[in-house]
Amino acid sequence: MPFVKVVKTNAYFSRYQVKYRRRREGRTDYYARKRLINQSKNKYNAPKYRLVVRFSNKNVTVQVVYARIQGDFVLCAANSRELPRYGINHGLTNWTAAYATGLLCARRALTKLGLADKYQGQTEPTGEVVLTAELDDEDAPRPFKAYLDVGLKRTSTGSRVFAAMKGASDGGIFIPHNEKRMPGYDPETKALDAETLKKYIFGGHVAEYMESLEEEDDERFKKQFSKYLADGVGSEDIQELYTNAYAAIREDPTFKPTTKDKDWKAETEKHRQKRLTHEQRKVAIEARISAFQAGKSAAEEEDEEDDE
Numbered sequence: 411m412p413f414v415k416v417v418k419t420n421a422y423f424s425r426y427q428v429k430y431r432r433r434r435e436g437r438t439d440y441y442a443r444k445r446l447i448n449q450s451k452n453k454y455n456a457p458k459y460r461l462v463v464r465f466s467n468k469n470v471t472v473q474v475v476y477a478r479i480q481g482d483f484v485l486c487a488a489n490s491r492e493l494p495r496y497g498i499n500h501g502l503t504n505w506t507a508a509y510a511t512g513l514l515c516a517r518r519a520l521t522k523l524g525l526a527d528k529y530q531g532q533t534e535p536t537g538e539v540v541l542t543a544e545l546d547d548e549d550a551p552r553p554f555k556a557y558l559d560v561g562l563k564r565t566s567t568g569s570r571v572f573a574a575m576k577g578a579s580d581g582g583i584f585i586p587h588n589e590k591r592m593p594g595y596d597p598e599t600k601a602l603d604a605e606t607l608k609k610y611i612f613g614g615h616v617a618e619y620m621e622s623l624e625e626e627d628d629e630r631f632k633k634q635f636s637k638y639l640a641d642g643v644g645s646e647d648i649q650e651l652y653t654n655a656y657a658a659i660r661e662d663p664t665f666k667p668t669t670k671d672k673d674w675k676a677e678t679e680k681h682r683q684k685r686l687t688h689e690q691r692k693v694a695i696e697a698r699i700s701a702f703q704a705g706k707s708a709a710e711e712e713d714e715e716d717d718e
Contacts, residue, residue, distance in 0.1 A: 439562055446559055447477040459485065459556040461585060463512070463574040465563070470508045472515040472574050474556055474583075486522055488515035488665075495666070496658040497651060500637055505573045505593070506613040506652055512574035513656060516581025517663035520554060526663075529553050531582035533660070537608030539576075539592065542584040553584040568593040573610070613648040620645040 432438035449458045457476035464471045470490040475482050490502040490511045501507055520526040528550060529542060542553040556578070560571045572591050579585045589595055594606025609615060620638075623631040624645075632639065643651065686694070 437562075442559075446557055459554070460559040461512075461515075461556040461575065461578055461583070462559045462561070463508075463563075463571045464561060465503065465508075465570065468503065470503055470511045470570070470574065472508075472511045472578065474515065474519045475559070486515060486519045488512075488518055492665070493655070496655040498655045499641060500643070501613075501616060503570075504613075504616065505568075505570050505610050506616065508570040508573035509577035509580075509611055510652070510655060510659065512577025512579075513581045514577075514659050514663055515574075516578040516583045517660055518665065520582050521663055523554060525551060525554055525582070529582035530660075532580040535580055535608060535611050535656075537594070537604035537606070537611065539587070539589040539602065540579075541586070542579065542582055553582070555584045555586075558585055558587065565591060567591050567595060567597075568610075576607075576611070611652075613652045617645040617648040620648075 428434075430438070430440060433440055446460055447458060449456065460475050460477075462471075462473040462475045464473075471487065472489075473487040474485040476485065477483075488511050490507050492514065493499075493502055493507060493510055496510070496514075498507060498510060516531065517526060520529060528545060531542060532540060544550070544552055558571070558575050563569065563571055565571065567590075569591065572587075575585055575587060576592065579587070589602040590597075592602060592607050593610045594603035595601070596603065609618075620631070620635055623634065638644070
């Protein structure tokens with residue numbers, strides 16, 4: 411087929427519709443978002459909650475979000491920066507840290523909604539996929555339901571987004587899912603190895619890597635895990651560390667702001683140029699004009715003296 415040049419006339423440009431800003435920036439998948447926020451008409455404006463999981467280079471953020479016409483509203487949030495408070499000081503972006511952050515967000519949300527005592531979730535994770543079920547009591551509230559929102563992240567098997575989802579599910583939130591994307595799932599046999607998933611939940615994969623690296627290259631091991639070693643954390647301490655952290659999260663999931671060593675608002679104001687009022691600008695301009703005129707008259711007097 412010969413090359414046909416596309417002629418873009420005035421009619422084309424007059425009908426051109428610009429895409430949404432966040433689509434132009436490549437930050438939102440509106441095809442997925444439309445299906446995540448659309449609520450049935452017979453639900454009478456009840457919020458449709460999403461478990462939003464996002465990763466940066468240094469942090470994991472898990473939020474429970476619902477959409478309104480005005481925009482998205484956050485019911486509660488948890489960040490892996492909070493994990494040192496529970497004893498997890500290293501590897502704040504790995505699979506196990508994502509699980510802990512999801513667990514923290516779930517317990518915080520249920521505490522806020524008054525459902526924490528009724529829906530405990532999986533207090534002792536076994537590595538099996540168990541969805542939060544309704545209570546037998548007829549008067550009991552149904553479990554809090556949310557849908558996983560992965561954003562633009564690739565949903566490959568064993569991805570960390572499913573770690574956060576598993577943590578929130580074990581924390582007592584009802585998130586519809588199955589075992590097909592969990593670590594340890596075999597697509598050929600279509601079965602989940604619960605021991606493999608349990609190993610990931612308690613940081614066993616990190617401990618195994620520490621042991622293998624120490625045997626193969628001791629110098630690289632000391633360099634890569636220097637902060638672990640400085641705190642006296644070895645491969646045999648990993649499982650106990652995460653077990654204690656999960657228990658501490660369940661005991662007190664409430665958010666506590668960190669103490670700031672500086673008054674950052676005052677530091678910001680120190681370097682910010684204050685906006686002048688109209689009267690102040692007029693006074694400043696008059697002062698500059700008078701100074702300019704004074705300097706001009708002084709220069710003229712000097713020229714007259716030189717001529718004499």
